[in-house]
Amino acid sequence: MFADVTAFVQTAMVPAQVRHLVDRAVRIALGHRKVTALILPNDLQELPMEAPPRKHGAVFSGIGWSAPKVVPVDADLFRAADILNSGKKVAILVGAGAKHATDLVIAVADRLGAGAAKALLGKQVLPDDLPWVTGSIGMLGTRPSYEMMMACDTLLMLGSGFPYAEFLPEEGKARGVQVDLDPAMLSIRYPMEANLTGDVGATLTALLPLLDQKPDTAWRDGIAGWVDDWWKTLDARAKVPATPVNPQRVFTELSPRLPDGVILTSDSGSCANWYARDLKIRRGMMASLSGGLASMGAAVPYAIAAKFAYPDRPVIAMVGDGAMQMNNMAELITIAKYWQRWADPRLIVMVLNNEDLNQVTWEQRIMEGNPKFDATQSLPDVPYHKFAELIGLEGIFVDDPEQLGPAWDRALAADRPVVLEVKADPEVPPLPPHISFEQARNFVSFAAKGDSGGLHSIAGAARQVLANILPEKA
Numbered sequence: 001m002f003a004d005v006t007a008f009v010q011t012a013m014v015p016a017q018v019r020h021l022v023d024r025a026v027r028i029a030l031g032h033r034k035v036t037a038l039i040l041p042n043d044l045q046e047l048p049m050e051a052p053p054r055k056h057g058a059v060f061s062g063i064g065w066s067a068p069k070v071v072p073v074d075a076d077l078f079r080a081a082d083i084l085n086s087g088k089k090v091a092i093l094v095g096a097g098a099k100h101a102t103d104l105v106i107a108v109a110d111r112l113g114a115g116a117a118k119a120l121l122g123k124q125v126l127p128d129d130l131p132w133v134t135g136s137i138g139m140l141g142t143r144p145s146y147e148m149m150m151a152c153d154t155l156l157m158l159g160s161g162f163p164y165a166e167f168l169p170e171e172g173k174a175r176g177v178q179v180d181l182d183p184a185m186l187s188i189r190y191p192m193e194a195n196l197t198g199d200v201g202a203t204l205t206a207l208l209p210l211l212d213q214k215p216d217t218a219w220r221d222g223i224a225g226w227v228d229d230w231w232k233t234l235d236a237r238a239k240v241p242a243t244p245v246n247p248q249r250v251f252t253e254l255s256p257r258l259p260d261g262v263i264l265t266s267d268s269g270s271c272a273n274w275y276a277r278d279l280k281i282r283r284g285m286m287a288s289l290s291g292g293l294a295s296m297g298a299a300v301p302y303a304i305a306a307k308f309a310y311p312d313r314p315v316i317a318m319v320g321d322g323a324m325q326m327n328n329m330a331e332l333i334t335i336a337k338y339w340q341r342w343a344d345p346r347l348i349v350m351v352l353n354n355e356d357l358n359q360v361t362w363e364q365r366i367m368e369g370n371p372k373f374d375a376t377q378s379l380p381d382v383p384y385h386k387f388a389e390l391i392g393l394e395g396i397f398v399d400d401p402e403q404l405g406p407a408w409d410r411a412l413a414a415d416r417p418v419v420l421e422v423k424a425d426p427e428v429p430p431l432p433p434h435i436s437f438e439q440a441r442n443f444v445s446f447a448a449k450g451d452s453g454g455l456h457s458i459a460g461a462a463r464q465v466l467a468n469i470l471p472e473k474a
Contacts, residue, residue: 002037
């Protein structure tokens with residue numbers, strides 16, 4: 001069961017194995033930055049501890065590990081620099097592997113006159129107040145990220161395993177340089193000319209002196225224009241009327257209210273779309289979600305872990321009602337048990353209650369042209385805020401978009417963890433940044449097949465599309 005999602009999983013059979021297995025599991029977890037798992041059978045737990053015997057076949061171990069400095073050889077760095085220096089329209093894609101190299105990424109981008117997009121797990125790498133940062137990429141991404149990737153002549157990919165080739169340049173249209181600590185990740189998303197195995201920070205430190213300052217700012221100025229237009233589009237989309245609350249507005253109301261140093265977690269589902277697009281990250285913030293597995297139920301456990309790791313920082317978890325019902329309601333009990341240990345008690349769980357497994361509903365509609373299948377997609381209406389109150393937390397309920405701002409203010413000022421439940425409209429579509437002909441055809445066809453959303457689904461999508469064109473009239 002664990003083998004597909006762990007770098008190391010073993011069952012201890014005798015006590016003499018335990019020391020070795022624990023040491024090895026910790027070292028592999030740190031060195032490979034992946035999950036490891038140990039299984040200790042019940043009968044083994046009742047046996048006295050034993051050291052491994054000093055004889056043939058015994059396996060010993062020892063504690064301690066520190067990260068190595070991994071830098072490509074000079075010849076590879078020079079080749080990468082030649083490619084980047086020759087580019088006139090350089091695009092950068094950053095992932096979680098660059099999260100400790102923010103200043104270096106900015107320096108390289110400034111030197112190359114580049115724009116930068118962020119993979120979902122790289123959201124915290126670059127602050128969104130930089131005019132050349134295009135935001136997220138992919139199905140949950142932004143239009144500027146898509147336009148930049150389609151128009152660039154050079155791609156620099158830093159610490160990212162972003163998997164969707166259709167959102168990267170067409171093969172042959174751009175030269176490529178990739179930096180990744182894991183050589184197995186090199187050139188599997190786009191055929192790169194220079195593949196650099198190394199830590200992003202150490203590699204950029206060695207690469208930066210080899211890069212020429214780009215004198216022409218036209219490419220970057222154009223990207224800044226795209227980005228400015230996009231933020232206006234998002235604001236217009238968030239203000240489109242909905243029944244009762246447009247879920248995008250939940251996030252646009254939160255964004256300017258984000259406290260310094262906040263830690264953000266998101267669950268999988270349609271809430272991840274708004275998390276990816278509508279929240280503007282500033283320096284010092286942290287953000288994550290279950291990006292590799294895209295598994296439901298991660299947001300509140302991530303938030304609890306964040307509070308134990310950083311008890312003096314505010315934490316906000318963004319969750320859909322499907323994940324809330326699956327396991328996150330139970331995790332509220334864990335919060336109620338431990339919150340008084342934290343120096344800063346602020347932990348907000350925001351729940352989008354739309355009575356729908358919304359991301360899958362829209363994927364069925366747009367990707368396959370199928371109507372919503374109520375038997376699997378519809379969810380019961382649960383008063384999450386009242387459950388929070390029952391266990392000693394604060395509960396807030398919002399079904400009026402004009403109350404979102406005051407609700408966030410109240411939650412951020414609370415003296416204990418809060419569940420902020422928002423009654424959201426399920427018929428506001430999480431539109432991709434680029435709609436293909438096939439997706440448009442599927443959209444037209446699903447309503448004709450008896451979708452329970454009916455005209456409300458079509459009207460909601462139409463209003464969102466119109467917000468791109470006529471934001472003041474949407």
